[in-house]
Amino acid sequence: MRSVPWMRTAVASLVICAAGGALAWRGTDGFRAFTTEQARRLAIARRPRALPVVALDDQNGQPFTLASYRGAPLAVDFIYTQCVSVCTRLSASFERLDRAERARAAGGGNRLRLVTITFDPRDTPEQLRAYASRYRADGRDWRFARVHDARELPSLLGAFGITVIPDGRGDFQHNAAVHVVDAEGRLARVLDIDADPRDVVRTLAESRR
Amino acid sequence: MRRGLLASGIIALLALPWMRQRMESAMIVHMLVQIPLLAGMGALMATALPERWQSSLRAWNGNGVSGTLMALGASTWWMVPRALDSALASPAMEVAKFVTLPLLVGAPLSLSWSRLGGMGRGFMIANVLPMWAVVGWLYVAAPVRVCNFYLVEQQTTAGAGLLASSIALAVAVGCLAFRSRPSSSAA
Numbered sequence: 001m002r003s004v005p006w007m008r009t010a011v012a013s014l015v016i017c018a019a020g021g022a023l024a025w026r027g028t029d030g031f032r033a034f035t036t037e038q039a040r041r042l043a044i045a046r047r048p049r050a051l052p053v054v055a056l057d058d059q060n061g062q063p064f065t066l067a068s069y070r071g072a073p074l075a076v077d078f079i080y081t082q083c084v085s086v087c088t089r090l091s092a093s094f095e096r097l098d099r100a101e102r103a104r105a106a107g108g109g110n111r112l113r114l115v116t117i118t119f120d121p122r123d124t125p126e127q128l129r130a131y132a133s134r135y136r137a138d139g140r141d142w143r144f145a146r147v148h149d150a151r152e153l154p155s156l157l158g159a160f161g162i163t164v165i166p167d168g169r170g171d172f173q174h175n176a177a178v179h180v181v182d183a184e185g186r187l188a189r190v191l192d193i194d195a196d197p198r199d200v201v202r203t204l205a206e207s208r209r
Numbered sequence: 210m211r212r213g214l215l216a217s218g219i220i221a222l223l224a225l226p227w228m229r230q231r232m233e234s235a236m237i238v239h240m241l242v243q244i245p246l247l248a249g250m251g252a253l254m255a256t257a258l259p260e261r262w263q264s265s266l267r268a269w270n271g272n273g274v275s276g277t278l279m280a281l282g283a284s285t286w287w288m289v290p291r292a293l294d295s296a297l298a299s300p301a302m303e304v305a306k307f308v309t310l311p312l313l314v315g316a317p318l319s320l321s322w323s324r325l326g327g328m329g330r331g332f333m334i335a336n337v338l339p340m341w342a343v344v345g346w347l348y349v350a351a352p353v354r355v356c357n358f359y360l361v362e363q364q365t366t367a368g369a370g371l372l373a374s375s376i377a378l379a380v381a382v383g384c385l386a387f388r389s390r391p392s393s394s395a396a
Contacts, residue, residue, distance in 0.1 A: 020282035027291070
C-alpha cells in the first residue's frame, strides 16, 4: 500500500492548484487586472456606473451638475490646480481634444463636452479660471468645477473610483484618467490619459442605435 | 503549546487598529514586515500542533509537496498590487490577509520545508528569490503607480526593499552552500 500516501498528496496538490487557480482567476478578473486601476476600468466597461447627483460650481461660480449634460456624452477628468505632474498631462490631452472638437463644431457637428473637476478643497473659482486660461479653454464647452459642498467630494470620487492621497507636502497623488460619461449620465468607460475618448463615444453612440 | 499562544498573541497584536494603521501606512512595512511576520507566526503555530494532527496532515503532504504548493500560491497572491490595495480598502480582504498568511503560507511551509527534498528546496529558492527581485525591480523602475493607496515614492522604497532583501537572502543561501560541504570532500 505504498501508493496510498502518494495518491493523497497528488489529490491534495491538484485540489490546491485548482482552487488557487480559480481564486486567482476571480481575483484578477481572468488574469486581466492586477492593479486596482485596471480592475476599476474593467468593472466600469463591463457595467456602466450610475453617478450621484453632486452640486458643482464652475470657474465662474455658476452651479451645475453632471446630470445636466444628459442626452450627450461627456468627458470628465479630475485634477488639482497646483499639480505639476500628471494633471498637466491630463489637461494637455483635454486641450488637444478641445481644440479638435471646436474645429468639428465649427463644421456643424455636435462636439464632445469636457468637464475638469478639482479634488483640492483649496482651489477657488479664480484659480480654476486661471487654470482654464492656461489651457485656452472657453469655459463653456470645457468647464472647470469644484464640488459645492466639500462633504460631497468623497461620494463623487468614490463613484468615479478616484483615490486621492495627500503626500504631506501640499500635493496629492491620485489615479489619473479620462472618464467617459454616456448620454444616460452613467460612467461608461475609463481611458488612459493620452487616449482619444472620441472613438469610445462613437462606439457608445453606435451601440445605442 | 506556549509557542502557539505566543504566535496567536502576536497576530492579535498586529491586528490592533493602531498597529495596522502604523504598519500599513508605508508600503515597505506592509510588504516586508507585516506580511512576513504574519506568515512567520503561522509557522510558529504549526510547530505547536499536536503530533497526532501533524501526522494526519503528513499523509496528505508527501515530501511536503502539497504544503509548499499552497504556501507558494497564497504568498504570490499577496504580492499582487491589487491584493495589497484590497486589504486596505475592504475589511473582508484585510481579515482574509490575517487568516491566509498564517494558515495558508506560514503553517504549511513550516510543516513542509524540512520534508522537502534538496531539489524541492533548491527549486523554491531559485524561483522565489528571483521573483521577489523582479517584482522589486518593477516597483523601482515602473513609470506607473501600481497601488492606488500608496504614493510613488513608497512604491520605489518598497521595490528597493524587496530587491535588497532578495539579494541579501541570495547571498545568505550562497554562503550556506559554501559552508555546508558535502561529506565526500571531508578532510
